Amino acid sequence: MQLMKRKTNKSNVRAIKKIAPALAAASCSLLSVGSGTALARGEAGTWDFDAASLFYAETDDRVSAVEPVFSATRNFEDGEVLNLKAAYDVLTGASPNGATPSATPQTFTTPSGNSTYTTDAGDAPIDDTFKDTRVALSASWLAPINRDWEYSAAFYGSKEYDYLSIGTSGGIKRYLNNKNTALNAGLSFSFDTIEPEGDIPGALAEMPHIGSGDDFSATRIDTSDDKTIIDALFGVTQVINRNTIMQFNYSVSMSDGYLTDPFKILSVIEDTAGANFGGNLQNGNGNNIYLYEARPDSRIKHSLYWQTKYALANGDVIDGSYRFMLDDWGINSHTFDFRYRWQLGSSYLEPHLRYYMQSEADFYKRYITETEYNAGSLKEATSDYRLGDLDGMTIGLKYGHKLDNDHEFNIRVEYYLQSNSGDNGIGLLKDQDLYPDTKALIFQVGYSF
Amino acid sequence: MAELTLEPEDNPAQHPLPKLTGNRQLWIGCFQAMASDCELLIEGVDEVQASALLMIAAKETWRIEHKFSRYVSGNIIDRINTALGQTIEVDSETAALLNFSDQCYQLSDGLFDVSSGVLRKIWRFDGSDAVPDSVQITETLKHLGWHKVDWKTPMLSLPEDMELDFGGIGKEYAVDRVVLILNSKIDRLSKHSEFSNCSFVVNFGGDLACSGPRLDGTPWTIGVENSERDQTSVATVSLSQGAVATSGDSRRFLLKDGVRYCHILNPLTGESIIDAPHAISVAASNCMQAGMLSTFAMLHGEQAEAFLDAQEAQYWVQR
Numbered sequence: 001m002q003l004m005k006r007k008t009n010k011s012n013v014r015a016i017k018k019i020a021p022a023l024a025a026a027s028c029s030l031l032s033v034g035s036g037t038a039l040a041r042g043e044a045g046t047w048d049f050d051a052a053s054l055f056y057a058e059t060d061d062r063v064s065a066v067e068p069v070f071s072a073t074r075n076f077e078d079g080e081v082l083n084l085k086a087a088y089d090v091l092t093g094a095s096p097n098g099a100t101p102s103a104t105p106q107t108f109t110t111p112s113g114n115s116t117y118t119t120d121a122g123d124a125p126i127d128d129t130f131k132d133t134r135v136a137l138s139a140s141w142l143a144p145i146n147r148d149w150e151y152s153a154a155f156y157g158s159k160e161y162d163y164l165s166i167g168t169s170g171g172i173k174r175y176l177n178n179k180n181t182a183l184n185a186g187l188s189f190s191f192d193t194i195e196p197e198g199d200i201p202g203a204l205a206e207m208p209h210i211g212s213g214d215d216f217s218a219t220r221i222d223t224s225d226d227k228t229i230i231d232a233l234f235g236v237t238q239v240i241n242r243n244t245i246m247q248f249n250y251s252v253s254m255s256d257g258y259l260t261d262p263f264k265i266l267s268v269i270e271d272t273a274g275a276n277f278g279g280n281l282q283n284g285n286g287n288n289i290y291l292y293e294a295r296p297d298s299r300i301k302h303s304l305y306w307q308t309k310y311a312l313a314n315g316d317v318i319d320g321s322y323r324f325m326l327d328d329w330g331i332n333s334h335t336f337d338f339r340y341r342w343q344l345g346s347s348y349l350e351p352h353l354r355y356y357m358q359s360e361a362d363f364y365k366r367y368i369t370e371t372e373y374n375a376g377s378l379k380e381a382t383s384d385y386r387l388g389d390l391d392g393m394t395i396g397l398k399y400g401h402k403l404d405n406d407h408e409f410n411i412r413v414e415y416y417l418q419s420n421s422g423d424n425g426i427g428l429l430k431d432q433d434l435y436p437d438t439k440a441l442i443f444q445v446g447y448s449f
Numbered sequence: 450m451a452e453l454t455l456e457p458e459d460n461p462a463q464h465p466l467p468k469l470t471g472n473r474q475l476w477i478g479c480f481q482a483m484a485s486d487c488e489l490l491i492e493g494v495d496e497v498q499a500s501a502l503l504m505i506a507a508k509e510t511w512r513i514e515h516k517f518s519r520y521v522s523g524n525i526i527d528r529i530n531t532a533l534g535q536t537i538e539v540d541s542e543t544a545a546l547l548n549f550s551d552q553c554y555q556l557s558d559g560l561f562d563v564s565s566g567v568l569r570k571i572w573r574f575d576g577s578d579a580v581p582d583s584v585q586i587t588e589t590l591k592h593l594g595w596h597k598v599d600w601k602t603p604m605l606s607l608p609e610d611m612e613l614d615f616g617g618i619g620k621e622y623a624v625d626r627v628v629l630i631l632n633s634k635i636d637r638l639s640k641h642s643e644f645s646n647c648s649f650v651v652n653f654g655g656d657l658a659c660s661g662p663r664l665d666g667t668p669w670t671i672g673v674e675n676s677e678r679d680q681t682s683v684a685t686v687s688l689s690q691g692a693v694a695t696s697g698d699s700r701r702f703l704l705k706d707g708v709r710y711c712h713i714l715n716p717l718t719g720e721s722i723i724d725a726p727h728a729i730s731v732a733a734s735n736c737m738q739a740g741m742l743s744t745f746a747m748l749h750g751e752q753a754e755a756f757l758d759a760q761e762a763q764y765w766v767q768r
Contacts, residue, residue, distance in 0.1 A: 016752065019556040020733075020742065020760035026552040027737035030545045031625050079636060180646075242493060242646050242664050313473055315495035346497055402497060 048073040052446035059439040062126065063093040080143040087136045094128035098264040098383040099290055100367050100425070101125065101432040102280055106288055109207055111263045112198040113216035116209075124436050127263065134160040148175045156190070165192040171233075180239040188231045195224035196262045203294030204378060207265050209287040219292070227257030243312070249305040256298045265290040266383045269429055271369040278427020281370045291368060293382040301327040317341040330362035331387065346403075352396040352414065361387040366423050366434050385420050385435070392418040396442070407449040414442040459508045461515040467507045469500050478503035482510040483518075483620050485654030489627075493647035493664050498638065505634060506627045506651065513623045517546070519566070519614040526614060534609040536599070544603045546615055546622065553618075553741055554595045560748040561741065564593045564607075565716035566614040572721060574712040578705035586719035593716055620653050621694055621740035627651045628658045628692075628736075635660070650688070658692035658736045686730060686765075694739035696747045697728030697767070713747040724751035732763040 049072050056065040071085040097108060099119075107118045110129050119125040136158035144150045150173040157166045167190030174183045194200075199220040201207075208214030235249040268281040268289040280288040307321035323335040335356045342349045363380040364387050372378055396414030403409065420435040455466065467480035476499035478489035489506050491499050519526050525543050539547065553561040571581035571589050581589075592610050599606040607613060615622070628651055635647050650659040650669050659669050668689035686693050696713065703710040703721070710721035729746045733739035742762050749756040757764045 016749070016756050016759045017556075017558075018759050018761075019745070020738075020762060022552070022556055023738050023741050024734060026549050026556075027625070027735050027741070030549040030622070030737060031629060031735060075633070075637060079633065081637075239646060315473065315497075343495060343497075406501060 048075070048448065050446065050448045052444055054442065054444045057441050058093065059441075062438075063091060063095055065089055065091045078144065080141070083138075083140045083142075085136075085138045087134075089132075089134040089136075091132045091134070093131075094126040095263075096385060097125050097127045098266055098293060099125040100267040100269065100383075100429060100434055102267075102288075103428050103431065104280075106280070107209070107211065108265070108290070109210050109216070110198070111196060113208070113210060114198075116211055122432065124433070132160050132162075134158055134163075149173070150175070152186075154188075162196045163192065163194050165190060167191065167229075169231075182237040184233075184235045184237070186231075186233040188229075190229045190231075191226065192229070192257075193224060193226045194258060194262070199223050200225055200258070200262050201292040203260070204291045204381065206283070207290040207292060209285065212285045212287055214285075225258035227255055227259055229253060229255045243310055245309045247305070247307040249303075251303050251305070253301040253303075254298070255300075259297060259299055260293060260295045261382075261384060262292070264293045264382065264384050266293055266365060266381055267367045268373045269367045269369055269426065271371055271426060276428070278425060278429040281373065289373070291373075291381070293384065294380050295363065295382055296329065296380055299327055299329055301325060315343040317343075329387070331359055333358035347399065347401040350398040350400070352394065352398065354392075354394040354396075356390075356392040356394075358390050358392075360389040360422065364388050364422075366425070367429070369426075385438070388420045388435075389422050390418055390420045392416065407447065410444075410446045410448075412442070412444040412446075416440040416442065455504060455508065460511055461521075462511060462518075464507075464511065467503050469496070469503050471499075476503075478506065480507045480510070482507070482514050483623065483653065485620060487654070488652040489631075489649060490652070490669070491647065491649040498647075502631055502634065502649070505630055509627050509630050510623045510653070513619065513626060516542075517615045517619050519612075519616065529605060529607055530612045530614075532607060534606065536604050536606040539603050539605055541603070546618070547600055547605065548602065549737070550615070550618070551595065551600060557745050557748065559595070559717050560715065561617065561744060562593060562595045562716040563613050563615060563617070564595050564598065564611050565714060566612055566616060567592045568714045568716065568719060571719075572703070572710075572712070572714060574702055574710075576702065576704070578703060580703055580705045580710060580721075590719045617744060618737065618740065620656050621692075621736040624651050624653050624656050624658050624692065624736040628660065632660055655695045655730075656692075656736055656740060657686070657688065657694075659688050659690065662689035688732070691732060691734045692736035692739045693730055693732050694736055694743050695728055695730040696740075696743040697726075711747070713744065715748060722748060722750045725749075726753050726766045726768045728765075728767045729753055729757070730765040731757065 049070070052069045054065070054067040054069070056067070058064065067087055067089045069085065069087040071083060074082040099106065099108070101122055101124050103121055105118055105121050106125055107116050108125065108127070109116055110127070117128065136156070138154060138156040140152060140154035142150065142152040152171040154169045156168070167188060169186060169188030171184060171186030175181070176183065200222045201219050202221045205219040208216045208219050210216055231251060231253045233249055233251040235247060237245065237247045239245050268291060270276045270279055270281045283289050303323055303325040305321065305323045307319070310318045312318070319339040319341065321337045325333045333356065335354065337354045339350055339352045361382065363382060365381050366383055368378065368381055394414050394416045396412060398410060398412040400408055400410035416439065418438040422435065424430060425432065425434055464481045467478055469476060469478045471477040473495065474492065476491045476494065476496070478491065478499065480487050487510060489503055491502055494502065515521055516524055517526055518524065519530070521527060525539060528537060529539070550563040567589055571585045573579060597608050597611065631649060639647070646664055648660050648662065648664050650657060650671060652671055657671055662668055668687040671686050671688060702712060708723065710723070711725045713722045713725060714720065715722055725747050729743045731739045731742040731746065733742060742757065742760060746753040746756050746764070754766055
């Protein structure tokens, strides 16, 4: 007992040192060492994989596409995220070539200049030689700089038979108000090269009729061309309350270079009174005259985007967004998107409704009149329905199921209906359906693990 | 109430499965590990997300328990303790814990020693009066002392007659690891905008840490076991950031001739600390730091408060 007392006293007289800062440093250093043990999906030190396959089919045997996508995400201890993605598309089918339907059969030269195809009277002229495969690869890196700042960088490349696109982008994000507000800015640059089969036709050059001895190569101006696209984005994400998050973005996109579709043509329609008023204008050889389209060599698009997500007390999520886009081609568009995520235990059902409306480009023409053709004053013209006056509606449903091992299986079905409208033609052309609807079915299955 | 499934390899000690109760306002996840009731309180997530977070917490805790428990044969602690004086190479996580222990040994001038577990062989805190005599203590002291261990990352040589264990830091380490892992999971989920905000507390038998204040901005109020033997009374701790750890003698003590011998032992003397408070809770930025400060304070006996004042720590002492 004596011994104990003495020793206790000895321990009590030890000098008290301030060790808290050193201890804090030691504990932080310990906790920054990873255990290296693989954990659940989304944990640092693991790879997450997403595999999905998309099937897209337009009705009337038009374009169909199959696109398997594989994505791998690696999360690091310090919050860095690396994502690698590969996609492979196979597109087949037929695409409208831009000419108007006609009361007589029409013969067109294929883009390669090697053969012709014929469209029956009254049918929409479509080029059914359309087939392409595309491989796309991308890598992105996201990393925190410190508690409040984050940066990202990405590289992208895709290759089709006649098209190559490479790009890079970078972004920075700043968190404010305890991470309740995030400001982000991004810049991306892409460079695309097109080297179409059959080379590049001249702007508004007359389509040669190879069966009639026209010189195909005389209409070609180059074997390839390119364009650059620069996009800048500024956004704010704000947590409104514990149930609501809101996002606003402004983005501007500047394209320069060859923006024309070398495969698209326009019909030239007679507008002088007579038997063929509203029919195809013919040249000296008795062949219909079609002109290759031409678009301006630059485009600036501005868009504003607003999104709100609201989480209900029962775990369901309402997600609504609106986008307004305006460009110097005279197009403006509105997109309304609405999703409701209905949580059913470990599954969810997500109905989706999207409505899109767009006004036509200044140089959009369903056809060129004989008068315009003879005046020779047109510099730009396109009949590409995607640049016309159009409304699009998507109705879809997605079902997802989360498995016990944190993997997710999902399936999505969507139906897309697009209707164009515009000038209904003159004379004979009035009998033709100049704006057939586009209908497509989209089906996707995905698995995340 | 949701019961979760886990792979057998995630639960080597075959603990009962974690249980999740509560509702969207507050989820309460419970599981057993390290001889403690482990609790995870979460708000701002749905049931599926809460279950997933609870599963991550349990798996990580059980992983640490299995890896560093001195009762599991074949784990790294067992390999160290049965190396018979041979030098062995340890993995990076064990090395980090050994480095931390080494720093604590230096900072405490030897009062914190991961080789002091052998003292438990003579000090059995069963509420009885079996206080060891000085002969037993002197004999046991020969088998401890971190300074006798040859440690140079990542190679460790432990004298044959010594043992190491991380019993003094394991639970605090697990709390901090769980907070770290849950935060990273939540960060990722919120990037995918699956939810806007989430807050949680990890409480392993009174050693606790939180991710931040509650979503309404108020602090978490957590009941911690009172040191008084009357187990019905509960002290509460308010926490809006960081961690709180408690050292005390609530159930582990010896009582002889009116002297209460607390279960914290001085590895330099082999003696129980006398005149230590019943319990000391310390707040710090993480649980490891809070745990070490409360343990060091206990080891300072009657000078516990003076020690904590010198650290400028926020603390609660019960004498």
